[in-house]
Amino acid sequence: MLPSRHFPTIFSYGGLSVVWSARHAFAGGRNQLNPEPADAMSDKLRQTIYQALTDICLIDPHTHINPHSPASNTLADLLGYHYYTELAHSSGMPREQIEEPGLSPRDKVGRLVAGLGPLENTIQYSWLIDICRRFFGFEGARLTVDNWEAVYDAAEQKMQFAEWPDTVLQQSNVEAVFLTNDFDDDLAGFDSGKYIPCLRTDDLVFHLDKREVRDRLTACSGIEVTDLSSLRAALEQRFEHFVGRGARACAISLPPGFTPHPVADGRAATALDAVLQDGMSAHDAQRDALARRVFWTLAELCDHHGLPFDLMIGVNRGVYPSGVFQGQDLYDSRVSLIQYQQLFNAFPQVKFPISVLASVTNQELVSYAWIFPNVITNGHWWYSNTPSFIERDAAARLEAVPQTKQIGYYSDAYKLEFVAPKFDMYRRILAKVLSESFVIDRGWSEEDAIELGRKVLRGNVESIFPERTPAATDTLETIDDDALNVEDEAADAPDSGAADAGPAGLAAAAVLAPALGDVSGVFMEQAPAAEEPSTEEISNEETPLAEESPAAEESPAAEETPLAEETPLAEETPLAEETPLAEESPAAEASPAEEPLADEPQIVFDEQLELADEQDDAGLWGGSEPPAETDEEAEGFPTAELDDLPTVVEEPAASQPESQPLFDADLEANDEQDDAALWGLTGEAKGDDQDDSLTLMEDLPTIAEEPAAASPSIETPAEEPAVAFDQELEDADEQDDALLWSDDDAGELTLEPPPADPPETPLPTLEEYQPLSDSGTSLLDGPEESGMADGEESSERKDD
Template identity: 20%
Template sequence: MNHTSIHDEIMGLEVIDTHTHLIGDKLCAVDFWEIADYFWFNRELQTAGYPADADTLPEKDRIVAFLHAYRSSRNTMMNIAFTAIMKDLYNIDITDESSIRQADEAVRKNSTTLGWAQNVADRLNIRRFVVNRPEHAVFEGMKYNALLFPRIDSWLPGLITDIHMSSNRQETLDQAKQTIYDHLQSYEDMGCRGIMTTLPHYEAAAHTDHELSDDSKSDEIMMMLLHEVCRGLEKRGMFLQLFLGVERRWGNTSAAPVNDALRIVRLYGLFESYSIPFELVVASEINNLDVVQAAWNFANVHVGGMWWYNFRASTYMQSMQYRLEAIAPIKSSLIVSDARCIEWTYGKLVVVKRLLAKFLDEQIRSGWIDREQALNLAADWLYGSAAKRYGVLE
């Protein structure tokens, strides 16, 4: 069976995008620059000399600077995705100033075209999208609203700080537990199947029985509250999606991927103690193996998509190999677009589907799996695993 046939099959498979920053009444990019200035693409353009303040330049100068950086970074992942957006969605090759102005006109026109967002999603059969803010969940002009998993890092760090700074820590802890209960109850009342959070660096381990004292450190308090969160989720039949591996403690503005070899095992105490599903999404390369090991060890642990610095062909191929060898496909979801407009969901997902087709074609050729197994695996990685966990298949 040749590569093209597997490629075509995978391009048609259904997808759930498990993490986006889409806003329901602003799904489409309003102009060319909203697509071109996407954070990750902009970072790669800057490696080719694109000014960090390009948006303040006169338009003609901005176009000249963009074209130079675009041509000089054609090898990068986001450039490839951006090129696919322009070519596939608008039938435009970015070559000169005229093509950029043509693209800008096309993006502006389609942003106000009824059904454009759904059209973009349908091109790759993206069925559902996940958001983390209630006000973003109503998707105007789409077949379905977003799946809403509220992110608790909007209030959890504040509770930790309150306890740490309190002159009466036990009383403040009791108040924090009530706050957690109230939040989780409100999410259940909204019909949410789960919640998500990022976590900062921590050295405390979840299997340790932390007792609150005047000497308790912030990360120990965080572990106490995470246990409380998990207890509340277990009572409600909800899941916890953990985003890990990005730290901001090494500079004033920049985030960094940190390959902490103990990051995942420090959470084993949560996985052992609570029957809720845990979905682990990581942004650091070494932790791609650690989350697969956790999913192998614990029936309630699932591996999520490739986040932040993991969105590269090399890490995708390596992570897919880990997953293929160790865990059933229903335990693994592959897609995290992190997109801020519907066009970038297309650009990033078309690249991932291409990589998946290449990976599976190689596995078939090597005799590791057959074509039917490959397509079943791809269907779960792209859709089935998340759909089951999120209740979409019920």
């Protein structure tokens, strides 16, 4: 659909109510109904918008500039641009005359100037004249055989100064330019803030069959490619290298027949083996499969590192092999973006700035950018980089694509001098489209139109290609000097929890989280919280600061044991209210970060295990049903007044030394033996002189007991503060045991005989643990006892 300015307007916008042809008005023709006002208004409006656009300091998002020699050394560097050599060859100049070996720069310029006559109508010729006027003081309209030498000398005189590149950038009102860096570029010796690196990956995808390309990859990455694993490692190393040095994009030029899709490991391994063995002689199918695998891996790495992936689609290489250097390739209109649908869907977080080689593909690009959030229109490339195609394509994009998803233009320049004339061409076209289609046709204000131009010229470049954060080494130095001091202060506080460390402590934890982890790339996104580390891994760590990092807050270990006062045990156990274990325990008071880790897992108090122990006591000795819980007792164990308890003469248990605050298994076993000594087994109390009749624990009947669920804190002993054994709690336990037994008239404790039908108990029976087979023998019996030969299985097992 043609823009509205290409046909008569019969309705009113912005106060204009006459029927007129926008095309005639803005092309310099006269509107017959109101000729002078329309021309005067359009010219003034366009000039106002254009002037505002020229005041915008630019960032060129795509060039081929060499940062070590960004500007020209002679006029030959300008006339040697492939646009002029290929046009000169197209108009009749032999290739051998243009590319003669050993030709001096001055002689080359003389030859090319002699063939410029047929090119004076082209936009490329106007760029050359603009450069000569802007930078070298040329005042003529044409460069001819009569005046070129004066221009050559003036240019050479200015170009000899070291400040020339900065002078060109300043006069062009350009702040920075994006580069096109080979994958093995060391990215050293230049200002990456002014010359922004961009990883170009064509060789990695399409020329890995060449031995020299693989050797370059091995040399720069330090990894020899022998299989898929080493190939990915080498590619990852290149991304880390580029991202660590300020790269803000990855880019590639793609042929029209390329369709990216994932390649399975087996197929990719076969293809890589074939390429490694046969090189460029490998079958096309093998080379194609490897290219798709490498490309998909690049997209994954862009996703991982947060880099946009510039796709320049549609160039068909070597169509005219007899052409001059860089004058052999053409576009192919058979390309379609439907070939990239799987890529766009598979990587929704990767931004894909798309350049199409031909204007005929622009409508498809507009529709894809219309629908896909990650597809972005990007500049006007190569054969689309002429005013008529730019105007039509830019108008279509501005009318249909969200304004935040358009990169208006890039110069594609090889020398800095070309940035200014190319961008100036685009600014004039953009001013025309904004004035016609938006201010006049749609009633926009000049300010709104200029702001839209600002977005597509500069703003979107900054938002789509965001500047990278500081290097990881700098971050670690900052941590050592500042963040660790803040963390030490938080650790010295009475409560060292991350929640109470204050804003400074939280900020330090946020910085430390990625810095103390395994950072494979300088600007890698912080990975999700890792799985809970093992005890051995924890003991090997030298610093506990990661406990307060966001990753640690999200980990299961941190949720289960934040601090002693926040542990679920202290919140759920009623005894914690009566006996402030967590508050008084030395282990709880000590910071986990200050106390060395134990060599063996620590055994801590477990509420469920203690309740099961009480039930076992009741099952062994018998007794009445536990009293019904009152409202006060519903939150804890059954209790009774001490006056109601029978008097028991018992030697006080020695208090647990403070140096051993943890639960002791041997002490508990002795406690059980003391219970047996107190109550006996014959129904009569035993005196002090009858110790030899006591029943030992190992002589008691065995009751199958369901193992209590393992305490979550036992799984991570190194991170959980231990709850100490408490003597007062144990004394209360003994008193509760006494409540279970009745007393006779003499005041002596006796055991009541168990009822004929004992009450149901939640404990599992022995049969539940030893199911019988069809033959009546226990499945737990050995082969000889069960009557089965070695290797036989029961019918029940076979049915499974």
